[in-house]
Amino acid sequence: MNRKKRNDRNHVIYEIVNTENGKSYIGVTVAIGRRFHYSAKLRLQKHFSRARKENKNWSLYNDMREHCESVYELFILKVIRGKKSAHEYETKQLQKFHYELNSTH
Numbered sequence: 001m002n003r004k005k006r007n008d009r010n011h012v013i014y015e016i017v018n019t020e021n022g023k024s025y026i027g028v029t030v031a032i033g034r035r036f037h038y039s040a041k042l043r044l045q046k047h048f049s050r051a052r053k054e055n056k057n058w059s060l061y062n063d064m065r066e067h068c069e070s071v072y073e074l075f076i077l078k079v080i081r082g083k084k085s086a087h088e089y090e091t092k093q094l095q096k097f098h099y100e101l102n103s104t105h
Contacts, residue, residue: 011086013078013093014040016047016101018063020071025060025101026093028086036079044074060101 010031017024029043050056051064064072077093080086094102 008082010034010036011080011083012036012040012043012076013080013086013089014043015075015077015099016044016060017073017075018067018071018101019073020067021063023059023063023100026077026090026097026099028090030083031079036076037074040074040076044072059103063101 012029012031013026014029015024015026027043029039032039032042047060048064048069051061054061078089080089093099
């Protein structure tokens with residue numbers, strides 16, 4: 001019997017800020033239980049890993065390749081129940097504020 005995927009999980013809206021140049025990135029990740037900061041920290045580590053290993057021409061990864069990991073600060077902006085709601089919130093924030101590192105160029 002296949003289990004139905006849960007669609008009511010908590011999602012963490014996080015912001016990564018490069019303290020050297022002031023550029024920022026907003027993202028969404030699934031919360032691991034109630035460990036919201038830990039969940040976002042794991043996602044940040046995944047970004048660093050992918051920036052090192054993959055040749056993606058994404059603004060965040062290009063920025064991470066230029067700076068050491070210690071210049072990045074991680075902030076939890078909000079915890080939202082449900083994937084759709086979390087991504088809608090992220091989209092609204094992207095429209096409202098300028099997140100330089102979210103662009104792909």
